[in-house]
Amino acid sequence: MHKSKVVIGFLGTQLDSGKGAGRWEKWRPTVSLMQREDVVIDRLELLYTPPHQALALLVQADIATASPETVVNLVPLAMADPWDFGEVYATLFDWVQSYRFDTEREAYWTHITTGTHVAQICLFLLVESRRIPGVLVQTSPPKRQQLGDPGSYALIDLDLSRYDVIAQRFGAEQRDAVQFLKSGIATRNARFNALIDEVEHVAVRSRAPILFTGPTGAGKSHLARRMFELKKARHQVAGEFVEVNCATLRGDGAASTLFGHKKGAFTGAAADRAGLLRAAHKGVLFLDEIGELGPDEQAMLLKAVEEKRFYPMGSDREVESDFQLVAGTNRDLRAEVAQGRFREDLFARINLWSYVLPGLAERPEDIEPNVDHLLARAGTELGRSVRFSNEARAAYARYAQSPEALWSGNFRDLAASVTRLATLADSGRIALALVEAEIARLRWLWQPARDVQDGLAASPGAVGRGDLAALLGADAVEALDLFDQLQLAAVLQVCRNARTLSDAGRQLFQASRAQRTVVNDADRLRKYLARFGLDWERAHSSA
Known part of the structure; x- marks a missing residue:
């Protein structure tokens, strides 16, 4: 027509x-x-x-x-x-x-x-x-x-939908932004990648508060700073990135650090102080561990976020600061609200965009690309190329991705581990012996946490998984049911503290020995230890 x-x-x-x-x-x-x-x-x-x-x-x-x-x-x-x-x-x-x-x-x-x-x-x-x-x-x-x-x-x-080149350029720009937020690391975890995709959209489109929840070392601070840098590159913020760990704020110093004060507002206030909220004007304020703030600071922060105005300590005049708030916490703020430790209205205000960052142990497929990234960074700092041998790389990856590797410190643990390997690598080559020594170090580092997690080492001086691994070997311990691990750990603890094999046997079989016509507690204990390839000398000297 x-x-x-x-x-x-x-x-x-x-x-x-x-x-x-x-x-x-x-x-x-x-x-x-x-x-x-x-x-x-x-x-x-x-x-x-x-x-x-x-x-x-x-x-x-x-x-x-x-x-x-x-x-x-x-x-x-x-x-x-x-x-x-x-x-x-x-x-x-x-x-x-x-x-x-x-x-x-x-x-x-x-x-x-x-x-x-x-x-x-x-x-x-x-x-x-x-x-x-x-x-x-x-x-x-x-x-x-x-x-x-x-x-x-x-x-x-x-009608931009008709322009494939323009659409491709927009798509490439978004992919570049996502890679920037991930520091160029080719992460493979689907949950984490989906999270970063949405964070990229929010970062460039919204100035509303954002809340990151996750364990210490999961990357909350790093992601907040990368968000700021992305917004800065697009001229969406003119101010600075201001970061504070709320767990370090106490008493009058907490309100003063955040909101500033007038001279004489409290003992020691010898001069006016602007405070971090004003320092973040036209920029981004990252409050890490926001759940540690006291009730007064929470009330003042709510007003500042909603109205962009607040009173410095000791002042009867409001000041203004137009900042975007990004908050981080390792606590479940929902539970904190339910228990009355965190203001419900403040939580509602900062919970518009809320993301839970998974710990490193929840992203085992992302360990290898992060190791490559950290190794390249370490090599730059050391001024030389650093690389794994094939067998060393396979051994490290196998352990790092196993349930035995807790990564309780998340990326801080991983960064420290890679730094040690890169620093000790002769001629820039990380050999198998170096990886085995690093794995032993990591096992020692996480032994207390692993023992508590498994119900071992419940009291001072108790035998833990690390002790069992030293006696039997890590593979042998992994082959045991948790029931057998707990029972053996308890037996070894008695052996450590007993003077003789017979003394240890009497303590262990005190109830059942009365029901036996022939009492030989030492023999019963010797046979039990032999099931695990142990004798009295090794059991007694395991401390």
Whole structure:
């Protein structure tokens, strides 16, 4: 079906002007567009301001001469200042809202060569937002002025979905932003990658508070700083990144550090202090361990987040600070609210965007790419290339991804481990012996936590998993049921503290020995230890 062509454009008070016969020798954008032999314009909606009605009537008459098939509708738009963006956009928006577009029968071209620059921008925005359906048309004068030469024109379709190159560029920009948030690490954990994808969207689109929950060392502070740097690169923040660990704030110092104080507000306040909230003006404030804040600081923070105003300590005048809050915590703030330790209204305010960062042990598939990243960084700091041998890399990866590796300190533990390996590597080569020594160090580091987790070492001096591993070997311990591990640990603890094999046997079999006709506690204990390849000497000296 053939559609009628309709042009919408502003009268050019300079470019479209001209009197006398000489005006036909001049390139006039609005008239010239109607003079083209290759394009038939069925209707022109010519927008103009009332002071220029005479010129509008002249242009209408000239178009009737040059293109009698074109219907010209003169549309007066009253505006006091055609350079005032708000007024021009509102006037055009109201006209567009009342105009009856018929996209089934008509194709619309919006002419943006004439009119003030403000009017051109407003028309562009109305087409881009699809308030005016159709395309933009941009006209240009001929290279050499000749009578009857209408110049050239170009159509611009702002439907970006039709532009694969632009769509690909937007997609690439988003992928680059996600990689930036991940520090360029090719993480493989689906849950973590989905989380970062959403954080990227929120970081570049929202200034609302964001809450990161996760164990110590999971990367809350690092991610908050990368978010800030991403926003800074896109000119979305003008201020600084200000970070404070709320667990370090106590007493009057907490409120003073955050909100500032006036001289003499409390003992020791010898001068005015601005406070960190004001230092974060136009930037990002990262409050790590926000759950450690006291009730007074929580109330003051709520007001500052909601109203961007607050009172410094000892001051009767409010100050302002327009910051974006990013909060971090290793606590479950829902439980803290339920137990009355955290304000429900503050939690509701900072919980609009809430993300739980998984610990490293929950992301075993991400350990290897993070090791590569940390190894490259360590090599840069050491000034030499560092690499694993194949067998060393396989051994380290096998242990690091096993349930035995707790990574209780998360990335801090991993960074420290890689730093040790890189520093001790001879000629920059991490060999198997070095990895085995590092694994032993990590086992020693996590032994208390592992023992508590498994129910071992419940009291001082008790035998733990590390002791069992030293006696039997790690693989042998892993092959035992937890029941057998607990029982053997208890037996060894008695053996450690007993003077002789018989003494240990009497303590262990005190109840059942009374039911036996032949009492040989030492033999019973010896046979029990032998099941695990142990004898009395090794059991007694295991301390």
